[in-house]
Amino acid sequence: MTSPYVLTVNGTDRTVEDAWLGESLLYVLRERLGLPGSKAGCEQGECGSCSVELDGELVCSCLVLSASAVGTRIVTVEGLQPERGEFTDVQQAFVDEGAVKCGFCTPGLIMAVHDLLDRRPEPSDLEVREAISGNLCRCTGYGRVFAAVEAAVAIRRAGSGVEATT
Amino acid sequence: MDVTLPTTVDEAVSARADAPDAVLLAGGTDLMVAVNAGWLNPTAVIALRSVAELGQWRVDGDQLVVGAGVTYERMLREGLAASSPGLADAARTVGSPQIRSAGTIGGNLGTASPAGDTLPVLVALGAMVELAGPDGRRSLPMQEFTTGPKRTALAPGEMITAVRVPVASGPQQYRKVGVRNAMVIAVASVAVVLDGDRRSVGVGLGSVGPVPLAAPEAAVFAADAVDWSAGGPVLHEVDAAVRFGELVAAASSPIDDHRSSAAYRRLAIGVLAERCLRTACAPAVGEDAA
Known part of the structure; x- marks a missing residue:
């Protein structure tokens, strides 16, 4: 159909073949590269469920034209885990604090909180609210999410590193 | 669909000449919404990401x-905010962190x-x-x-390369109202810029007219009302900020639509403008700090 292109996803070069060039990065990640962690919610940049890092910047993958992301470094929620089945400190904090209900928004929130804590290890309440203002959650009311961020900050402060255990 | 990734402005312009129907893609926060929804199915896209x-x-x-191609996020960082605090203020109100990392000033203009x-x-x-x-x-003045x-006044095949503004030499304020703080399109917004070097005031209004409006009468009034002789601009007249807000409201030309009524927009723009000027200037003599 069209010429193939290569995306660098979670440190690996992945070839995208036979794809319509108008596809969003979100669609390509989920439907062509077998990475369904990024969720398709609104597909207009409002809900944050598809958040990924592109060259170190947190973006909505639904608003990235996949074929234009050639040559960038893409990190998805799958790429945060050192090993499949293990949790990052932020993911562990979300589990411990009950910040997951239906779970649909969780991968996007995990990406947003990693982005925040990598830049601001000790964020204020307002900074946390601003950092997750683009991630809609209709279940938790955000109370448990704030508790999880606090717990993740505490985990990092205690120096237990990226691979927190249960 | 073809996707082109030029690396220079000249390449982008000639790619456009080769494919006159091509659309320009910057941050994607507007264009990709239309593509995802099926409202737009461009035959060619020129992605500007790699144009240094x-x-x-x-x-x-x-x-x-x-x-x-400078993103809202970068307007908040890197000394850009120091050179243009007004742009930084405005950038901070755009969307969410995800949108600010992608959206650009050129896209906002386009x-x-x-x-x-x-x-x-x-x-x-x-x-x-x-x-x-x-x-x-x-280059074109903003209002043209x-x-x-x-x-816009963009001619066929033309693209935006940059904006040129004076480096800040005084306080700059941007305020907007919407239904919440994040992820919101302005119901009314105002920028007030005090230029200490030229002893002038600039005013810009958003969402209260078909295009962003200036408010020249309000701007001249404010420049006269401000005392520029102190270290920073000072308002001595207690009612000057209120009068300024009235003049700004009079300069607006709002309509009723699905986001708000014209009456509310006219009220809001005046209140926002008054607050901008009050904040930009030290509290007036005899006035409580507010």
Whole structure:
């Protein structure tokens, strides 16, 4: 159909073949590269469920034209885990604090909180609210999410590193 | 669909000449919404991500030149915020962190929504919009660039390369109202820029007219009302900020639509303008700090 292109996803070069060039990065990640962690919610940049890092910047993958992301470094929620089945400190904090209900928004929130804590290890309440203002959650009311961020900050402060255990 | 990734402005302009129907893609926060929804199925896309010139900003004497590809997030960082606190204020109100990492000042101009958050600041600053096209480069005053809702003076095949504004020499304020703090399109917005070097005031209004508006009468009134002889601008007249708000409201031309009523917009724009001027100036004599 069209010429193939290569995306660098979670440190690996992945070839995208036979794809319509108008596809969003979100669609390509989920439907062509077998990475369904990024969720398709609104597909207009409002809900944050598809958040990924592109060259170190947190973006909505639904608003990235996949074929234009050639040559960038893409990190998805799958790429945060050192090993499949293990949790990052932020993911562990979300589990411990009950910040997951239906779970649909969780991968996007995990990406947003990693982005925040990598830049601001000790964020204020307002900074946390601003950092997750683009991630809609209709279940938790955000109370448990704030508790999880606090717990993740505490985990990092205690120096237990990226691979927190249960 | 073809996707082209030029690396220079010249390449982008000639790619456009080769494919006149091609659409330009910057941050994607407007274009990809339309593509995802099926409203738009472009035959060709010229993605500007790799055009190095567009991603740069520099201070050129007393002018600040911001490349069209500079994102809202970068307007908040890197000393850009120090050179243009008004643009930084406006950028901070755009969308969410995810949107601010992607959306660009050139995209805000190209989309030319009456609610575009950087546009009132550019009006208040008297910005020049720099363009490149098949006939070379030119620049247009901000108020000649926007010609109607989502309409611009861009000629066929032309693209935005940068905006040029004065480096801040006084307080700059941007305020907006919407239904919440994040992820919101302005119901009314105002930029007020105090230029200590020229002892002048610039005003720009968003979402209260078909294009971002200036408020020249209000701006001249404020420049006269402000005492420039102290270290920073000071308002001595207690009622000056209120009168300024009234003049700004009078300069607005709002309509009723699905986001708000004209009456509320006219009220809000005056209150916002008054607050901007009060905050930009030290509290007036005999006035409680508020």
